[in-house]
Amino acid sequence: MCGIVAYLGKKGAQPILIEGLKRLEYRGYDSAGLALLGSGAIRVKKTRGRISALEEILDEPNADENLGIGHTRWATHGEPNTVNAHPHLDFTGKIAVVHNGIIENYATLKTWLQSEGVEFVSETDTEVVSN
Numbered sequence: 001m002c003g004i005v006a007y008l009g010k011k012g013a014q015p016i017l018i019e020g021l022k023r024l025e026y027r028g029y030d031s032a033g034l035a036l037l038g039s040g041a042i043r044v045k046k047t048r049g050r051i052s053a054l055e056e057i058l059d060e061p062n063a064d065e066n067l068g069i070g071h072t073r074w075a076t077h078g079e080p081n082t083v084n085a086h087p088h089l090d091f092t093g094k095i096a097v098v099h100n101g102i103i104e105n106y107a108t109l110k111t112w113l114q115s116e117g118v119e120f121v122s123e124t125d126t127e128v129v130s131n
């Protein structure tokens, strides 16, 4: 079962999100990721595997990134791999989504969005939400 954490405050979000995800590890997961927002673009870091693997690919914490979301995934739609790990950005890169559960009508929504020119990068149901 997936885990979700979020932070908005005065501190850098990255270490707080990692600590929160570690507290949720007992729920089980196949991949983990973070989305962080400071003064620039949203920065996403994610990987298949354990939170320790995510920590290995993180940059130094940035104190300006004081808004963030984190996720541990239990795959239902698409393989447990890095591309399918959450968060998922919309096609403009301005919206990041983490999600627990299943979007029952995702196939219909995905087909419609693709007909509008939206390109998808993952196999997940979740990516229709960001788009």
Ligand code: GLU
Residues within 6 Å of the ligand: 001, 002, 003, 072, 073, 074, 075, 076, 077, 078, 084, 099, 100, 101, 102, 103, 124, 125, 126
């Ligand atoms: N259905 C989503 C996926 O497969 C969310 C799974 C979950 O709850 O972790 O990515």
